Amino acid sequence: MGPKKACESGKAKRKIVRTAIEVKKEIIRKHENGARVSDLALQYGLAKSSICTILKNKEAIKKARLAKGVNVITKQRSQTLEEVEKLLLIWINEKQLAGDSISETIICKKAKHLHQDLLNKTPGTSSDESDGFKASRGWFEKFKRRSGIRSVVHHRDAAGANKKEAEEFVKEFCAFVSANAFIPQQVFNCDETGLFWKKMPKRTYITQEEKALPGHKPMKDRLTLLLCGNASGDFKVKPMLVYHSENPRVFKKNNVMKSRLPVMWRANSKAWVTRQFFLEWITKVFAPCVRNYLNENNLPMKCLLLMDSAPAHPPDMAAELPEEFHFITVKFLPPNTTPLIQPMDQQIISNFKKLYTRALFQRCFEVTSDTQLTLRDFWRNHFNILHCLCLIDNAWQQLTCRTLNSAWTNLWPDCVVERDFEGFETQTNEVVNDIVSLGKIMGLEVSDDDIEELVEEHSTELSTEELKLLQKEQQKRVLQEMSSEEEEGREDVPCAFIKEMCAKWGEVKNFVEMYHPDKAVASRVSNLFNDIAMSHFRDIVKQRQKQGSIQRVLVKEEDY
Numbered sequence: 001m002g003p004k005k006a007c008e009s010g011k012a013k014r015k016i017v018r019t020a021i022e023v024k025k026e027i028i029r030k031h032e033n034g035a036r037v038s039d040l041a042l043q044y045g046l047a048k049s050s051i052c053t054i055l056k057n058k059e060a061i062k063k064a065r066l067a068k069g070v071n072v073i074t075k076q077r078s079q080t081l082e083e084v085e086k087l088l089l090i091w092i093n094e095k096q097l098a099g100d101s102i103s104e105t106i107i108c109k110k111a112k113h114l115h116q117d118l119l120n121k122t123p124g125t126s127s128d129e130s131d132g133f134k135a136s137r138g139w140f141e142k143f144k145r146r147s148g149i150r151s152v153v154h155h156r157d158a159a160g161a162n163k164k165e166a167e168e169f170v171k172e173f174c175a176f177v178s179a180n181a182f183i184p185q186q187v188f189n190c191d192e193t194g195l196f197w198k199k200m201p202k203r204t205y206i207t208q209e210e211k212a213l214p215g216h217k218p219m220k221d222r223l224t225l226l227l228c229g230n231a232s233g234d235f236k237v238k239p240m241l242v243y244h245s246e247n248p249r250v251f252k253k254n255n256v257m258k259s260r261l262p263v264m265w266r267a268n269s270k271a272w273v274t275r276q277f278f279l280e281w282i283t284k285v286f287a288p289c290v291r292n293y294l295n296e297n298n299l300p301m302k303c304l305l306l307m308d309s310a311p312a313h314p315p316d317m318a319a320e321l322p323e324e325f326h327f328i329t330v331k332f333l334p335p336n337t338t339p340l341i342q343p344m345d346q347q348i349i350s351n352f353k354k355l356y357t358r359a360l361f362q363r364c365f366e367v368t369s370d371t372q373l374t375l376r377d378f379w380r381n382h383f384n385i386l387h388c389l390c391l392i393d394n395a396w397q398q399l400t401c402r403t404l405n406s407a408w409t410n411l412w413p414d415c416v417v418e419r420d421f422e423g424f425e426t427q428t429n430e431v432v433n434d435i436v437s438l439g440k441i442m443g444l445e446v447s448d449d450d451i452e453e454l455v456e457e458h459s460t461e462l463s464t465e466e467l468k469l470l471q472k473e474q475q476k477r478v479l480q481e482m483s484s485e486e487e488e489g490r491e492d493v494p495c496a497f498i499k500e501m502c503a504k505w506g507e508v509k510n511f512v513e514m515y516h517p518d519k520a521v522a523s524r525v526s527n528l529f530n531d532i533a534m535s536h537f538r539d540i541v542k543q544r545q546k547q548g549s550i551q552r553v554l555v556k557e558e559d560y
Contacts (some may be wrong), residue, residue, distance in 0.1 A: 021061060022510055027051060028058045080122065081133060084114045087467040089147055095268055108135035111143075117464040136241065145518070162336035169334050170341060170411055176331070177304065177412065184405070184415040185235070186303045188290070190228035191344035192273050195353065197221055197388045198379060200444075202361075225263075225273050225392070226281060227344060227352065233404030233416045235293050236396060240264040240281040243385065244271040250384045262393035262394075273312040279320065287325040301560065304329045308338045343407040347428070351403055353455045354431045355395035361438040363387065368442065495544055498537045505534055 026038055037055070041048045082150065112135045133139075177187060198221040226240040241263040251258070258265045264285050266277045305315050311330050314320055318330045338345055367373065367382045397482050402418060409416050432451050439446035447509050509526045516522035 005125035023514065024061045027054050028061060031055055040048065044057075080115060080118050080274075083118055084111055084133075084145060085147070087114050087464065088143075090467050093272065104137075104140055107143075108140055111135045111139075114464055114467075121464075162334070163340065164339040165334045166337040169337060173306075173331070173411060174414065179210050180304075180329070181300075182302070182304050183299070184232035184408075184412075185230055185299055186294070187231040187296065187306065187412070187415070188228055188237070188286075188303060189306045189343040189408075190226060190233070190286075191308065191338075191342060191349065192224055192226050192312070193344075193349045193353075193390075195225055195356070196369075196391075197223055197224055197356075197360075197385075198383070200357075222271055223388075226273055226278070226348065227396070228286065228397075229348070229404045231343070231405065231408045231412060235290075236399065236404070237286050237289055238262070238264060239392070239396060240266060240273070240277065240285065241389070241392070242266045242268065242271050242273055242277060244269055248385050252384050254386065256386065261389060262396075263389065272513050273310075275312050275314055278312045279314065279317070282317070282328075283322065283325065287321070287328060291327070301327045302329065303327060304331060306331050306333065306343075308333045308342060309335065341411040343404075343411060346410060348399065348404060348407045349429055351431070352399055352457045354428065354435070355398050356391055357451065357454065358431050358435045358438070359391040359394050361435050361442075363391065365438050365442055452531040493537075493540070495541050498541055501537060502534060502541075505530075 023044065027044065030040060031037070031051075037048055037051050040046075041051050044051075057133070081278070081514055088107070090106070091110060091114075109263060112133065115133045115135070174181075223244075224242040226242075228237040229235065231552075239262075241261075244267065246267040250256075264281055266273075266280070268274065268277075286305070291301070293299075294301055294303065305328055307330070308440070309315065313332070315332070318328070321328060333342055363383065364375065364378055368375065405415070405417055429448075432448050435451050436446055509530065511520060512522050512526055
């Protein structure tokens with residue numbers, strides 16, 4: 001073996017050891033307590049020079065809090081990047097909620113924007129930190145592995161819509177329904193939409209008692225609706241609603257039976273439609289309702305369901321349906337065409353939101369008129385998710401047959417009965433005028449443009465601050481769910497046992513982060529478990545200790 005090969009072999013055998021921050025902190029603590037460098041090197045299997053490097057950077061290591069378990073410290077930038085990735089995941093989830101799939105380029109662009117935005121809000125940020133994050137291909141690949149995201153390139157915005165492909169699909173669709181003898185009563189379209197159920201126009205201000213909108217946070221008041229109707233406009237399917245709480249307090253207080261709600265109620269922490277929820281809606285709501293509708297109207301037992309390729313819509317859904325529901329044919333819209341030809345996007349959803357807003361203003365007026373109640377009182381004490389469900393049902397039922405049928409003009413013009421668009425617009429304008437009039441009666445400055453903007457806001461890009469707020473709300477909900485009704489009837493776990501388990505968890509966490517081959521993934525998962533699961537038990541100990549302290553103080557006061 002020549003010198004060159006021997007050198008290469010030596011390089012190949014050389015093992016690069018990276019030490020987790022927790023271990024570095026432990027080394028620093030032991031050194032500060034009197035341990036020698038040589039002893040530490042022997043104990044941890046590191047070179048003396050590595051120990052010296054750790055001690056040299058001990059101030060930076062001590063300050064490293066957010067990125068526990070990572071191997072390299074990059075000061076503020078690593079903390080900022082950690083926050084960027086957390087917010088980016090929320091943003092991606094919100095895009096999926098809206099039925100949007102996004103490309104690597106768009107994700108990287110959003111990551112750079114978030115990074116810069118966070119740095120701008122961080123005092124003492126240097127220009128090096130601003131220029132350090134490039135959202136490179138390497139970063140994106142690591143981010144994908146850490147988060148498990150998948151990237152598909154199609155977008156919902158009209159600017160990126162594919163007009164040529166939309167035109168081709170219109171021809172194909174019309175030929176398909178004709179060849180299969182589908183009539184408008186048998187053809188359905190469904191789509192999801194977000195609804196900020198307590199949100200008013202953002203430029204609205206209160207001219208009488210309050211100078212700003214009431215103190216509610218619109219971000220935490222979002223829910224998701226799945227709406228569906230047929231092309232003839234005479235049949236609207238029961239919607240699905242996804243909320244962040246499975247059993248809101250008002251449900252318990254009023255003994256609500258969710259099976260009797262005007263929507264199919266589902267819940268998860270993100271309040272968005274999942275594939276499982278969608279399939280449940282298909283089998284428990286859509287299929288039985290449509291079958292009954294076809295039977296009652298003496299129509300052939302077959303239907304066509306048209307939808308976009310959102311992540312919640314299984315591409316092989318027809319194969320997943322039980323045999324009894326094989327009368328359903330599924331057809332998907334091409335990517336980048338939904339703003340142009342998806343019926344639900346052609347004024348159905350926007351008109352529904354205007355009708356909901358009118359009902360919201362109407363209820364607000366009825367509750368607060370001739371009283372001393374402010375809008376703040378209204379939000380806090382006189383409007384909850386049960387009231388919201390009534391307004392949703394009211395708005396959905398008020399959508400006219402004409403509106404539902406006219407929405408198919410771009411895709412299937414032959415099925416549209418009336419093409420009087422002026423009359424259609426007049427009806428929409430009447431709803432907006434009603435909202436403006438009600439607003440003015442309540443002392444609210446609101447215009448037609450404000451209402452249009454409000455409807456658009458439900459699908460606009462979330463700002464960095466809104467993403468941060470949504471992140472906090474999601475974490476808060478998870479903790480609340482863990483410590484609410486699930487704790488009822490459960491025996492109290494002794495503090496000593498909780499402390500013992502927390503200590504063992506700390507050992508397991510350190511072991512995994514030190515020896516797992518993919519330390520980034522291990523750190524991310526263990527930190528998530530630590531923050532959401534173990535923090536719950538640590539909080540129990542803290543609360544009991546606080547209660548014990550209060551009780552001891554009370555006992556002392558009684559002794560005196």
